[in-house]
Amino acid sequence: MPDHVPAYPYSEASSPDQAPKTHELLKPVLWLLGTWRGRGRGTYPTLADDFTYAQEVTFSHDGRPFLRYEAKAWLIDGQDGPLRPAARESGWWRVQPEGRVEALITQPTGIVEVMVGDVGEGLAELASHTVALTPTAKDVTATRRRYTLTEGATLDFVHDLAAVGQPLQHHLGARLGRVA
Numbered sequence: 001m002p003d004h005v006p007a008y009p010y011s012e013a014s015s016p017d018q019a020p021k022t023h024e025l026l027k028p029v030l031w032l033l034g035t036w037r038g039r040g041r042g043t044y045p046t047l048a049d050d051f052t053y054a055q056e057v058t059f060s061h062d063g064r065p066f067l068r069y070e071a072k073a074w075l076i077d078g079q080d081g082p083l084r085p086a087a088r089e090s091g092w093w094r095v096q097p098e099g100r101v102e103a104l105i106t107q108p109t110g111i112v113e114v115m116v117g118d119v120g121e122g123l124a125e126l127a128s129h130t131v132a133l134t135p136t137a138k139d140v141t142a143t144r145r146r147y148t149l150t151e152g153a154t155l156d157f158v159h160d161l162a163a164v165g166q167p168l169q170h171h172l173g174a175r176l177g178r179v180a
């Protein structure tokens with residue numbers, strides 16, 4: 001039996017009011033902290049039909065200059081009833097001076113988006129620097145993400161995708177509201 005080790009002693013915060021104190025470099029991304037949930041629509045020229053989905057997204061931090069990112073999506077019917085689980089992803093947003101961001105986002109479909117971009121008050125824009133794929137993943141060559149905080153305090157999300165021989169174009173658009 002290994003010696004007893006006390007539980008991980010550091011906390012994770014999803015609001016600027018919670019401990020630990022936010023790192024100075026996180027100032028431009030504080031508006032993203034928390035859990036957001038809402039509905040979106042998805043499309044792609046290779047798909048027979050557009051689809052409607054729900055998504056829950058959480059940004060948190062542990063006092064260091066990066067955000068932990070986690071998102072779960074599920075397809076829904078016209079009454080918000082769940083049809084089936086869809087994309088899941090998790091990753092890290094490494095915040096650099098002057099609001100520059102380097103993000104790593106991984107998906108269980110074998111895709112890793114390594115992204116670079118900028119974040120300012122109410123706007124974050126990231127574009128893929130590299131996309132890494134496992135041997136059996138779909139052929140994704142580029143992605144782009146934009147998060148906009150609207151005056152109504154919703155988080156609008158747009159995801160563009162270049163994949164399976166198609167040029168970079170719209171895949172997803174969603175409007176999320178803060179739930180925590």
Ligand code: HEM
Pocket residue numbers: 042044046047051053055073074086087111113138139140143159161163164171172
């Ligand atoms: C909210 C997140 C997302 C949702 C709800 C979603 C949903 C879907 C759906 C429903 C399809 C049709 C195939 C299927 O039924 O599974 C699809 C296809 C696809 N998605 Fe997404 N997706 C999401 C995020 C992403 C991301 C982040 C990427 C890549 C970085 C991506 C890349 C693709 C690719 C490559 C295809 C296959 C296209 C083809 O083979 O014709 N998706 N997506």
